[in-house]
Amino acid sequence: MKAVTITDIAKALNLSTSTVSRALKSSYKISEETQQKVKEYAAKYNYRPNLLAQGLKSMGSRSIGVILCAIPNSFFAEVLNGIEFIAASNNYHIIITQSHESYEKELNNLEQLLWKSVDGLLVSLSCETCDVEHFRNAQSEGTPVVFFDRVTNLIDTHTVVADNAKGTYEGTVHLIKSGCKRIAHITSAPNVSISKERLAGYIQALKEFHLPVREEYIKYCNHGGMISDEVEKAVNELLVLDETPDAILTASDRITIECFAMLKKRNIKIPGDIALTGFSNFSAPQLFNPALTTLKQPAFEMGKVATGLLLQLIENKRLPKDFEKRVLPIELHIRESTVRSQM
Amino acid sequence: MKAVTITDIAKALNLSTSTVSRALKSSYKISEETQQKVKEYAAKYNYRPNLLAQGLKSMGSRSIGVILCAIPNSFFAEVLNGIEFIAASNNYHIIITQSHESYEKELNNLEQLLWKSVDGLLVSLSCETCDVEHFRNAQSEGTPVVFFDRVTNLIDTHTVVADNAKGTYEGTVHLIKSGCKRIAHITSAPNVSISKERLAGYIQALKEFHLPVREEYIKYCNHGGMISDEVEKAVNELLVLDETPDAILTASDRITIECFAMLKKRNIKIPGDIALTGFSNFSAPQLFNPALTTLKQPAFEMGKVATGLLLQLIENKRLPKDFEKRVLPIELHIRESTVRSQM
DNA sequence: TTTATTTGTGCAAACGTGTGCACACATTAC
DNA sequence: GTAATGTGTGCACACGTTTGCACAAATAAA
Incomplete structure (x- = not known):
């Protein structure tokens, strides 16, 4: 009942392990006849190479490490998908870790x-992260890194992001x-890339329409909405202003939900x-009360693209001269929460 | 810059690899002095045992395989968490695979x-699965399996489930x-355990209150709501009945959402x-229109308990005589969608 | 016939750890 | 003085695979 090994095949067919190994990958000079015999036997007894042994030789594990802030978050769950x-489909497995910001x-x-000798890394930085030296070290010691969503320009590598600035621009214009x-x-936190880009789009729209950019209208949540007190504080500070805002544009799934809940709790229409x-990849924003206008990121696509780029780096070994920055479009879905018929 | 190995340490300290190996795990008879020397050197040069090599020897990988239907599903995402x-926290990593029902x-x-020689398996069966022979084989060949959520009684092992019958019972009574x-x-599909249990709770409540159990009021979605046509068909069939229902109790996240959306689309109040x-682990059912009464499963807890039980099996090697069936409580959260003030 | 070339195969080492066994040395017992 | 016991260390192999090199046999060239 034990798994059949290359040695078993060698003994059974009266060959050496080296011949069997080479026959299986049709490499080097092995006679057609021997190859056939070996492959038949392997197929018959359902031979599967031992990945740990292969890994030990090649110092690779056919695995990809993923670092993101939380699995139970609509956006990241879709990315993981x-x-x-x-x-x-490329015979790699993924090892998922959570930074919880x-x-x-x-x-x-x-x-x-x-x-665990992963062959490569897919990373979305935590809100707290300013120094990215650790990733630079990983890369320079041979483990390629691809950043997605929350990226850094301090490291030369492929990145995959949504068109954040355009997203907030269109949201603001709307x-x-x-x-x-x-x-x-x-x-979110002011240091992460998405915050900067989203802020830029928001400001661009205001300026284009000759509206003032007010510092007091811009609020940061240093843990991306994970701590609801931070969102509550932000909302409170907005509501006590002399001129309270007549609209809020939120920059992440959690912040959007929290903000929505707080406005409702205060009976604000x-x-x-x-x-x-705001940004949201919830599966059912149309069921909210009111139905929520959202900026939806192509999360599934982002996961696919980032992984594709990483696999390129892993299999090419040598780092390419110029890295790509893939920018994926964001969709604005207009629903009731922004339609002011009473104006 | 290469990782330091046991051989490196042996050479540096003029010892044999066996001595170093034994010194590091304080095993066998190694003098205090040697142990100290080795451990100091290892700490200084940040020695980390090569997991692939260890795995090759022990035929273990310190990894757990997970099979579930989909990551981007509020319930399963929380379980994964x-x-x-x-x-x-036990130094295992998880390899997640999706069955997509x-x-x-x-x-x-x-x-x-x-x-990939995982050390154990955490499984929630797909809707289509009737035959579980493959898991029995895995277990009998030495890879322990723990089932959660959608379980089977055809295999003797630990299982972790929510108190499904009680959940639907309480929902129905409410x-x-x-x-x-x-x-x-x-x-969901009639063959999966959760469907049977949930149906049982529903029927029990009806009988207790002397309400008829009508076949035409019980609808199955063979893919657990993943295919929205199935849910649409179910809702349609209910709506064309002579006596249309005055309440619907749904049995899974996806079905709940789809059903909600369809009722709204038809302008049904x-x-x-x-x-x-219905069953739902959405993060914000209170924001729906109307706020949704939900049966919430302890998903995070379920993931923790199942993993704990699996680790026991992995580390004990011998399968225990009697297996546990852990049943976790379900919470009924009453909100507007079931409060009929106009009755 | 000898020498080169081609073709197919096997030997042995390597990847980094773990472990049964033997061995050297010291101590104690008779 | 010999035998038994105890203590610390190293040798050598194993785990399953890959790969540089050697080598035997067959064929071609001189």
Whole structure:
């Protein structure tokens, strides 16, 4: 009942293990006849090469390490779906670790993954991460890294992101055209790439329509909405302003949900008092009350593209001269939460 | 810059690899002095045993294979969170595969995972699966299996489930007490364990309150709601009945969402025309329109418990005489979608 | 016939760890 | 003085695969 090995085949056919090994991969100079015999026997007894042994020789594991902040997050869950899809069809498996927005955990996860000799890394940085030296080291010691979603420009490698600036630009323009004039923006930690890009799109739209950019309308949640107190604080600070906003644009799944819940808890009418839209990959924003206008990222696609690029790096060994920055489109889905018929 | 090995340490300290190996695990008879020297050197040069080499010897990989239907599903994403939590803290990693409710894919995933020599398996069966022979084989050849959520009683092993019957029982009782008399039940494939248990709870409640159990009020979705046509067909069939239901109890995340969306599309008032409640682990059912009454499973807990039990099996080697069936409580969260003030 | 070339196969080492056994040395017992 | 016991260390092989090299046999060239 034990798994059949190359040695078993060799004994059974009265050959050496080297011949069997070479016959199986049709390499070197092995006679047609021997190849046939070996392959038949292997097929018959359902031979599967031992991956640990292969790994030990090649110092590879046919595995990809993934670092992201949390699995139970609509966006990342979809990304994982895409990653698994491409990885599985190329016979790699994925090892998923969660940073929970903590720099320290991210560091620890990286160490664990390298220890497990993953062949490559797919990373979305934690909110706390400023220093990316650890990833640079990983790369320079031979483990390629591809960043997605929350990326860094301090490391030369492939990156895959959504068109964040365009997303917030279009969201903001939509709000303006719906009649909103005092648009606030609640976003993630100021150091992560997505926050900067999303802020830029928001500002660009305001300027284009000659609306003032007010510091007090821009709020940061240093843990991306994972800590609801942070979102609550942001919302509170907006609501006590002399001129309260008439719209809020949120920059992540969790922030959107939390913000929505808080406005409802305070009995603020959406969109009557405050219009609301934001980034969200929830499966059913149309069922909300009111149905939520969302900026939806191509999460599944992002996972697929990032994994494809990583596999290229892994299998080419040598790092290419110029790296790619893939930018995927964001979809604006207009629903009730931003349609102000009463204006 | 290469990783330091046991051989490196041996050479540096003028010892044999065996001595170093034994010193590192404080085993056998190695003098205090030598142990100290070795451990110091190992710590200084940040020695990490090569897991592939260890795995090759021990035929283990310190990894756990997971088979479930889909990652981007609120319930399973939370379960994965729990699995990862326990696995990581015991220095195991998890390899996640998706069956997408297909028996064939489940079979294929299992084969891949065994090939990767996982030390154990955490499985939630696909909707299509009737024959579980493949898992029995895996177990009898030394890879322990723990089933969660969708389990089978055809294999003797640990299982972890929610208290499904009690969940639907309480949900149904709640609907009855809200004034509903014609309660329909849309559930998953009839062969999966959760469907049977949930159906049983529903029937028990009806009988206890002397309401008739009508075949035409019980609908099955053979792919657990993944195919929205199936849910649409079920809802349609309910709506063309002479006596249309005044409540629907749905049995899975996807079915709940799809059903909700279809009722809204048809402008059916919830709960006025039809009250709705169902199993759901969405993060924000309170934001729905109307806020959704849900049966929430302890998904994170389920992942933790299942992984704990699996690790026991893995580390004890010998299968225990009697296996555990852990049953976790389900929470009924009452919200607007079932509150019929107008009755 | 000898020498080169081709073709197919096997030997042995390697990847990094773990472990049964033997061995050297020291101590104790008779 | 010999035998038994105890203590610490190293040898050698194993896990399953890959691969450089050698080598035997067959064929071709000189």
